[in-house]
Amino acid sequence: MPFLPVGGQAVIEGVMMRSPSRIAVAVRRADGSFVTMERPFESVTRRHKLLSLPVVRGAVSLFETMFIGITALNFSADEAAKDDPVPPGKEGAAPASAGSSGSSGEGGLPAIVQAITVAVSMTLGVLLFVVMPAKLTPVLQDLMGWHGRAAFGLVDGALRLIVFVLYLLLISQWKEMARVLGFHGAEHKAIHALEAGVELTPENVQKFSRLHPRCGTTFLFLVVVISIIIFTWVGKPENILHHLFRIACMPVIAGIAFEFIRLGGKYFGNPVVRAMVWPGMQFQLLTTREPDLDMCATAIASLNLVKDDPTVIAMQKAGGMKEVSFIQ
Numbered sequence: 001m002p003f004l005p006v007g008g009q010a011v012i013e014g015v016m017m018r019s020p021s022r023i024a025v026a027v028r029r030a031d032g033s034f035v036t037m038e039r040p041f042e043s044v045t046r047r048h049k050l051l052s053l054p055v056v057r058g059a060v061s062l063f064e065t066m067f068i069g070i071t072a073l074n075f076s077a078d079e080a081a082k083d084d085p086v087p088p089g090k091e092g093a094a095p096a097s098a099g100s101s102g103s104s105g106e107g108g109l110p111a112i113v114q115a116i117t118v119a120v121s122m123t124l125g126v127l128l129f130v131v132m133p134a135k136l137t138p139v140l141q142d143l144m145g146w147h148g149r150a151a152f153g154l155v156d157g158a159l160r161l162i163v164f165v166l167y168l169l170l171i172s173q174w175k176e177m178a179r180v181l182g183f184h185g186a187e188h189k190a191i192h193a194l195e196a197g198v199e200l201t202p203e204n205v206q207k208f209s210r211l212h213p214r215c216g217t218t219f220l221f222l223v224v225v226i227s228i229i230i231f232t233w234v235g236k237p238e239n240i241l242h243h244l245f246r247i248a249c250m251p252v253i254a255g256i257a258f259e260f261i262r263l264g265g266k267y268f269g270n271p272v273v274r275a276m277v278w279p280g281m282q283f284q285l286l287t288t289r290e291p292d293l294d295m296c297a298t299a300i301a302s303l304n305l306v307k308d309d310p311t312v313i314a315m316q317k318a319g320g321m322k323e324v325s326f327i328q
Contacts, residue, residue, distance in 0.1 A: 003265050004195050004315050006306060007214065008299070009069050010184035012080045016072035017187070017302040019312050020046065024305035025072045028298045030083040037075050038305050041068070058258025059251035065216070066121070126247055128167075129224075133159035134237050134246065153232025157224075164224050165283075168217070172286040183298065185210035186291035188284075190299035194307060197316070202296040210288045213264055217287045218280030222257035 008017040014027035024038040043064055045052040051060050137156040141147055146155065171177055192208035193200055230253055237243045267273040291299075306312070 003214070003268070004191070004312055005309075006191055006194060006303070006312060008187040008191065008302070009072060009216075010180050010182075010187055011072045011076035012180065013083075013183070013298075014076045014079075015183050015187045015190075015299040015302045016069070016076075017190075017299075017306045018068060019306040019309035021309050021311065022306045023068055023072070024302050025075050026298050026302035026305070027076045027079040028294060029079070032294070034298065034301045035079050036301065036305060037072075054259055055252060055255030058255035058261075061258060062251075062254045126250065129160055129163055130227075130246055130250065131243060133157075133163065134231075134243065138236070149235050150232060152236045153228065156231055157228030160227060161224055164220065168283055168286040178289065179295075181287060181289040182291040182295050185288035186295040186299040187302075188212040188215065188288060189291065189296060190303045194303060200300045200303065202293040202300065205296040205300060206291065206293060210290060211281045211284045213268055213277050213281060214261060215281070215284050215287075217284045218264075218277065219257055219261055221280035221283050222260050223253055226256050226260075227253050 005020050006017060008015055010016075011025060011027070013029075014025055016023065016025045018024075018041065021040060021042055022038065023041045024036060026034050026036045028034060043061065045057045045060050051057060133156050136159055137152055140155050140159075141151060144155075172181065186205070188210050189205045189208040190200065191212060193205045196208070198204050227250075230249055231246060234242075234246060234249065237246055264273055264277045268277065
C-alpha cells in the first residue's frame with residue numbers, strides 16, 4: 001500500500017488537509033457551497049537538520065500539528081458561525097460570500113491566543129494522563145495489595161489506558177461531535193483514494209476504509225503504550241521533581257511513538273507490522289464515522305488544494321513514499 005505525504009484533520013463542517021508545503025481547509029456552507037482557506041506551510045524539521053533527528057522530529061511534529069489544527073478549527077468555527085441564525089438586533093450584519101477564501105488571521109484568534117490555547121490543552125492533557133494516574137495508583141495499590149516498581153507501572157499504565165478509552169468513548173457518544181467524526185472518516189477515505197490513484201469523486205472516495213494507519217488516534221494509542229513502558233522504568237514519583245521529570249519525558253515518548261508511526265508506514269505491507277498497527281487502528285472506530293457523499297465532497301475540495309504539491313507528485317511517480325513525513 002503506497003503512502004503519500006498528505007495528512008489531514010476534521011474540523012467544524014469541513015476538512016483540513018496538509019502536504020509538505022501547503023495547508024488547506026474546506027468548509028461546507030448550508031447552501032452546499034464551499035469556503036476555503038489555503039496557505040503555504042513548511043515544517044521546521046525540513047529547514048533545520050537538528051530538528052529532523054529521530055525522536056526530536058516527532059516531538060516537533062506534534063507541536064506543529066497542534067498549531068495547524070487550532071488554526072484550521074478557528075477558521076472553520078468562524079465560517080460555520082456565519083450559517084447560524086442572526087441574533088435579534090443584528091439583522092444588519094453583512095453575510096459572508098460563500099465560496100470565498102480567507103485565512104485564520106481574518107476575524108480569527110490572534111497567534112498569541114492560539115499559543116495559549118495549545119498550552120492550556122497540553123496542560124490539561126498532562127494532568128489527566130500523567131499526573132492523575134500517578135496520584136491514584138498508590139491508593140489502588142494499597143487496596144489490591146500490589147507493591148513494587150513493576151506493580152506501580154502496570155496499575156499506573158492501566159489507569160492511563162482507561163482514561164484514554166473513556167476519553168474516546170465520550171467523544172464518540174457526544175452528539176455534537178457526530179458530524180465532525182463523519183468528516184474525519186471522509187478525510188481518511190479521501191487520502192486512501194488519492195494513494196490508490198483513483199479518480200477523486202465522492203462515490204469513489206466513499207468506497208474506501210475510514211481507518212488509516214497514520215491517524216492521530218493510532219499515534220495517541222502508541223503514546224499511551226510507550227508511556228507505560230517508560231514510566232514503569234522511571235518508577236513511582238515521590239515528589240514534585242519526580243512528577244516534573246515524568247512530564248519532561250512526554251516529548252520523548254511522543255517522538256518515539258512518531259518513529260513507530262514512520263516504521264508502520266514504511267513496512268505496512270509486512271504482516272507482522274500490520275498486526276502491530278491493528279490495535280491502534282481499531283480505536284479509530286470511536287473517532288470516525290461513515291461519512292455521507294457531501295462530507296466526501298468536502299474532503300475532496302480540501303485535498304484538491306494540496307495534492308499538486310511537487311513533493312506529492314514526485315512521490316506518486318515513485319510509487320509512494322518510503323517514510324511518513326508527519327502524523328495524519
